[in-house]
Amino acid sequence: SPISAGLKDQSWFHDIQLSLFRLTVKRLYSTSHSSVDSKEMKKFQLLAHKWWDEEGEYSALHSMNDIRVPFIRDTLLNMSSNYHLGNPLSGVKILDVGCGGGLLSEPLGRLGALVTGIDPLEDNIRTADQHKSFDPVLAKRIQYKSSSLEEIVEECMETFDVIVASEVVEHVADLEMFIKCCSQVLKPGGSLFITTINKTQLSYILGIVVAEKIIGIVPEGTHEWEKFVPPEELERLLESNGFSVKTVNGMLYNPLSGSWSWMENTSVNYAMHAVKCGAQGQSSPAGTLSEMEGEQPSATAGMAM
Amino acid sequence: TSAVMAAVCGRGLLAPLGARLRGGPRPPLRFVAAAAAPLYDVVVSGGGMVGSAMAAVLGHDIHFRDKKIALLEAGPRKEYERVPDSYSNRVSSISPGSATLLSSFGAWDHVCSLRLKPFRRMQVWDACSEAMIVFEKDDLDDMGYIVENDVIMSALTKQLDAVADRVEVFYGSRAVGYTWPLPSHSCDTSPWVQIQLADGRRLQTKLLIGADGHNSVVRKEAEIKNIEHRYDQSAVVATLHLSEATDNNVAWQRFLPTGPIALLPLSDTASSLVWSTSHEHASELLAMDEESFVDSINSAFWSNVNHSDFIDTAGAMFRSAISLLKPSGSAVRQLPPSVAKVDPESRAMFPLGMGHATQYVQHRVALIGDAAHRVHPLAGQGVNLGFGDIACLAHHLSAAAFNGSDLGSLKHLLKFETERQRHNVSLIAAIDVLKRLYSTRLAPLVLLRTWGLQATNALPPVKVRI
Numbered sequence: 097s098p099i100s101a102g103l104k105d106q107s108w109f110h111d112i113q114l115s116l117f118r119l120t121v122k123r124l125y126s127t128s129h130s131s132v133d134s135k136e137m138k139k140f141q142l143l144a145h146k147w148w149d150e151e152g153e154y155s156a157l158h159s160m161n162d163i164r165v166p167f168i169r170d171t172l173l174n175m176s177s178n179y180h181l182g183n184p185l186s187g188v189k190i191l192d193v194g195c196g197g198g199l200l201s202e203p204l205g206r207l208g209a210l211v212t213g214i215d216p217l218e219d220n221i222r223t224a225d226q227h228k229s230f231d232p233v234l235a236k237r238i239q240y241k242s243s244s245l246e247e248i249v250e251e252c253m254e255t256f257d258v259i260v261a262s263e264v265v266e267h268v269a270d271l272e273m274f275i276k277c278c279s280q281v282l283k284p285g286g287s288l289f290i291t292t293i294n295k296t297q298l299s300y301i302l303g304i305v306v307a308e309k310i311i312g313i314v315p316e317g318t319h320e321w322e323k324f325v326p327p328e329e330l331e332r333l334l335e336s337n338g339f340s341v342k343t344v345n346g347m348l349y350n351p352l353s354g355s356w357s358w359m360e361n362t363s364v365n366y367a368m369h370a371v372k373c374g375a376q377g378q379s380s381p382a383g384t385l386s387e388m389e390g391e392q393p394s395a396t397a398g399m400a401m
Numbered sequence: 402t403s404a405v406m407a408a409v410c411g412r413g414l415l416a417p418l419g420a421r422l423r424g425g426p427r428p429p430l431r432f433v434a435a436a437a438a439p440l441y442d443v444v445v446s447g448g449g450m451v452g453s454a455m456a457a458v459l460g461h462d463i464h465f466r467d468k469k470i471a472l473l474e475a476g477p478r479k480e481y482e483r484v485p486d487s488y489s490n491r492v493s494s495i496s497p498g499s500a501t502l503l504s505s506f507g508a509w510d511h512v513c514s515l516r517l518k519p520f521r522r523m524q525v526w527d528a529c530s531e532a533m534i535v536f537e538k539d540d541l542d543d544m545g546y547i548v549e550n551d552v553i554m555s556a557l558t559k560q561l562d563a564v565a566d567r568v569e570v571f572y573g574s575r576a577v578g579y580t581w582p583l584p585s586h587s588c589d590t591s592p593w594v595q596i597q598l599a600d601g602r603r604l605q606t607k608l609l610i611g612a613d614g615h616n617s618v619v620r621k622e623a624e625i626k627n628i629e630h631r632y633d634q635s636a637v638v639a640t641l642h643l644s645e646a647t648d649n650n651v652a653w654q655r656f657l658p659t660g661p662i663a664l665l666p667l668s669d670t671a672s673s674l675v676w677s678t679s680h681e682h683a684s685e686l687l688a689m690d691e692e693s694f695v696d697s698i699n700s701a702f703w704s705n706v707n708h709s710d711f712i713d714t715a716g717a718m719f720r721s722a723i724s725l726l727k728p729s730g731s732a733v734r735q736l737p738p739s740v741a742k743v744d745p746e747s748r749a750m751f752p753l754g755m756g757h758a759t760q761y762v763q764h765r766v767a768l769i770g771d772a773a774h775r776v777h778p779l780a781g782q783g784v785n786l787g788f789g790d791i792a793c794l795a796h797h798l799s800a801a802a803f804n805g806s807d808l809g810s811l812k813h814l815l816k817f818e819t820e821r822q823r824h825n826v827s828l829i830a831a832i833d834v835l836k837r838l839y840s841t842r843l844a845p846l847v848l849l850r851t852w853g854l855q856a857t858n859a860l861p862p863v864k865v866r867i
């Protein structure tokens with residue numbers, strides 16, 4: 097900025113200018129272009145201290161680790177040729193978006209990954225930081241930051257090998273922007289893992305009526321059916337923003353045993369793995385373009401590749 | 402002395418431990434001290450055969466490459482390069498399953514290079530009748546191996562040395578106090594188990610495995626209820642020399658009214674004695690001179706003084722009935738070897754009992770081996786149950802480590818508990834029932850067990866199960 101050039105010895109002034117600039121930008125983003133929904137944040141505020149009770153409100157998320165961690169681990173192991181015994185994810189830089197209390201960040205950290213966990217809610221970050229602090233290995237490997245995805249895009253362009261957005265996209269305000277930001281902070285050829293809930297009659301009955309109101313395995317009001325994302329829609333958004341979708345798997349929760357399992361059917365919960373096209377090139381841009389043209393001619397205009 | 406001081410300090414700490422952490426704030430001093438104590442992923446308390454094997458199995462597991470394991474043993478390091486000429490009087494019957502476990506991390510090779518005796522056949526019979534049951538495998542495989550406990554320990558010590566970068570063994574260290582974390586910890590309390598050693602040192606761990614024997618301190622401190630029962634029996638052990646050299650690949654056991662007497666082969670000329678009998682008789686056996694001792698043993702195996710005509714006739718009738726239905730249903734009775742002399746200084750006795758912990762696991766705690774279950778030696782199962790616990794727990798911990806899970810989490814510990822309790826409870830109960838059944842001369846019970854034994858001997862499916 098012209099101001100800072102002329103006032104080199106008044107760096108404090110420069111700092112204030114920069115922070116004012118950032119503040120304005122932040123405000124602009126938070127009203128219309130942020131992926132963070134303040135109503136959603138309020139819901140999680142109340143439960144910030146309950147994250148680590150394995151039998152409590154978040155027990156279903158704890159047990160989801162039994163399938164989502166092996167899914168991420170095995171997919172990454174299959175894609176890479178090095179394997180460090182005892183540390184399968186050694187050296188892999190992972191961004192955990194919407195990390196909450198760190199339920200997924202910690203297992204990934206234990207497997208050797210360098211994890212950055214972000215969550216817009218400060219209380220969540222505080223809980224996560226405090227929980228990891230007792231384990232010196234995790235304390236070194238995991239960094240938490242109270243931030244939205246957009247806020248870190250600038251400093252983190254093409255920084256991460258992997259992004260994990262688990263049980264997050266059903267809470268974001270602007271899904272397309274979320275995906276664009278993911279693409280910006282991901283290295284070319286990097287992986288994006290998403291787990292979320294489908295928008296079907298079945299997911300309304302099971303995911304909201306039964307899960308929230310009847311059995312109460314999910315705190316009431318956590319989810320809004322309107323914001324659920326069908327896998328076809330997610331796939332379309334990903335493919336039109338520079339990703340190639342590799343895997344889609346349905347997930348099933350058994351409330352009696354409290355455990356998750358994989359299934360063919362994606363009507364309720366599902367997981368998706370996509371790879372950012374680029375230098376490591378998983379699929380040619382031309383190929384994707386011709387596929388898209390058949391379905392939605394308007395969306396292909398101005399597609400970033 | 403400093404040992405007494407240390408014990409007193411340990412006791413002093415134990416008092417506030419009683420008020421534990423199911424509620425109430427923790428004194429800040431403990432937190433400060435805890436912050437400095439080294440943190441391990443797994444600490445195994447108790448360096449006997451089961452504890453050492455547990456530490457070695459984890460140390461050799463590929464998913465534990467970057468983990469820190471500690472083994473606490475109150476005694477000194479046990480190892481020998483070559484076996485002493487005389488046999489130790491404490492031996493174990495190692496099942497093929499246990500041998501497989503030991504070979505999975507290279508310990509079995511060491512055992513084989515030191516000393517062991519495979520056996521092909523087991524003959525079990527009653528003193529009060531002619532009933533007998535013979536176990537042997539159809540293929541000429543070994544049924545099991547008789548190995549001195551010291552040989553197993555030496556092999557385990559060698560394999561622990563091989564993974565010394567991952568497993569730290571603390572010899573001469575006894576844990577005197579444990580502090581348990583809250584299941585879902587709040588802000589300033591450490592989530593790990595705190596261990597206080599007798600010499601004042603402290604350790605922290607994410608998972609504590611109690612392998613400290615039937616009087617387990619871990620189990621007591623964790624307030625896990627133990628169902629226990631002292632048998633009115635002691636076991637007398639000794640190393641015996643046979644009258645003449647023989648193939649000696651049969652394990653012999655005869656149920657006397659006072660208790661079972663077993664002869665386990667050590668070599669072509671030597672066998673190990675395990676004689677469970679009343680406390681008074683056991684003391685007599687220890688006190689008598691060597692010749693009388695040898696005579697008692699031979700008479701126990703050969704004499705028919707406990708037979709009654711009634712039972713003999715009933716047994717013979719049943720046997721002919723079986724041979725009509727199933728001609729091969731009664732096996733040839735082999736004669737046990739006769740004993741010539743006993744190794745001086747090899748006689749010893751120890752009391753017998755039975756025990757079973759109601760829970761094998763708690764948050765960040767697991768019990769294995771005799772700490773979880775204690776049985777009568779009549780079935781030669783004791784250490785094999787412990788090795789079975791190790792195989793199961795190691796399997797679950799390995800999977801948990803590969804999933805990045807918190808090792809002390811009850812989720813996988815409960816899976817271990819369910820699997821092992823399901824396996825152990827029926828076996829422990831059966832051994833207890835057998836012990837009681839065979840402790841009597843009453844005709845109806847003798848008849849019952851006579852026919853039962855004969856029937857079991859004739860039925861292949863049941864025998865294979867056993």
